[in-house]
Amino acid sequence: xxxxxxxxxxxxxxxxxxxxxxxxxxxxxxxxxxxxxxxxxxxxxxxxxxxxxxxxxxxxxxxxxx
Amino acid sequence: xxxxxxxxxxxxxxxxxxxxxxxxxxxxxxxxxxxxxxxxxxxxxxxxxxxxxxxxxxxxxxxxxxxxxxxxxxxxxxxxxxxxxxxxxxxxxxxxxxxxxxxxxxxxxxxxxxxxxxxxxxxxxxxxxxxxxxxxxxxxxxxxxxxxxxxxxxxxxxxxxxxxxxxxxxxxx
Numbered sequence: 001x002x003x004x005x006x007x008x009x010x011x012x013x014x015x016x017x018x019x020x021x022x023x024x025x026x027x028x029x030x031x032x033x034x035x036x037x038x039x040x041x042x043x044x045x046x047x048x049x050x051x052x053x054x055x056x057x058x059x060x061x062x063x064x065x066x
Numbered sequence: 067x068x069x070x071x072x073x074x075x076x077x078x079x080x081x082x083x084x085x086x087x088x089x090x091x092x093x094x095x096x097x098x099x100x101x102x103x104x105x106x107x108x109x110x111x112x113x114x115x116x117x118x119x120x121x122x123x124x125x126x127x128x129x130x131x132x133x134x135x136x137x138x139x140x141x142x143x144x145x146x147x148x149x150x151x152x153x154x155x156x157x158x159x160x161x162x163x164x165x166x167x168x169x170x171x172x173x174x175x176x177x178x179x180x181x182x183x184x185x186x187x188x189x190x191x192x193x194x195x196x197x198x199x200x201x202x203x204x205x206x207x208x209x210x211x212x213x214x215x216x217x218x219x220x221x222x223x224x225x226x227x228x229x230x231x232x233x234x235x236x237x238x239x
Binding site for chain 2: 013017020021023024027031032033038041045048052053056059060062063064
């Protein structure tokens with residue numbers, strides 16, 4: 001029961017987080033003038049976000065629900 | 067993104083100086099490392115008794131906290147990066163990004179430019195070479211371009227282009 005509730009909360013968080021990441025990427029695609037230094041910053045941010053997302057997923061399944 | 071006229075060319079794209087966003091980045095870096103010091107302190111001080119099994123939960127919540135912080139930082143950067151002024155051979159376009167979903171675009175033709183004032187507001191601006199441009203237009207409104215790098219170059223480009231555009235328009239009529 002606790003696991004299911006935590007899983008739903010975590011899934012909701014990931015969906016909202018994913019929505020914001022997509023919104024940011026859409027803004028970049030739509031409004032940036034040229035491919036300048038911004039692409040390095042975007043790559044760095046995406047790498048950090050992906051790393052933290054995978055780490056959180058791994059840690060979620062190590063939580064002591066019992 | 068921006069529709070240019072037939073003979074219109076982009077002369078300069080201006081962003082705010084990087085110093086504008088440094089403060090937010092430093093604050094975020096401080097908030098990011100805060101749990102590293104705060105959590106052991108809470109454990110050591112015995113203010114609250116934390117069971118040993120809470121370790122993985124605290125670690126998991128710290129990662130979630132870092133994810134939210136990274137997202138906020140990304141939004142701050144987008145807000146900074148998408149705020150821009152585009153000087154073309156015919157007009158000045160002001161794009162104001164506020165947060166993630168609010169965007170305002172205004173523009174005026176270069177033949178409306180009457181007077182430009184350059185302002186270097188303080189000591190930091192003097193050292194880092196940024197400043198503000200106050201453009202007086204023929205209408206009732208004035209226009210401000212704030213905290214930009216290459217402020218003198220921008221002023222010269224606007225004045226030269228305004229002169230050329232007015233001459234071209236005058237010859238054309």
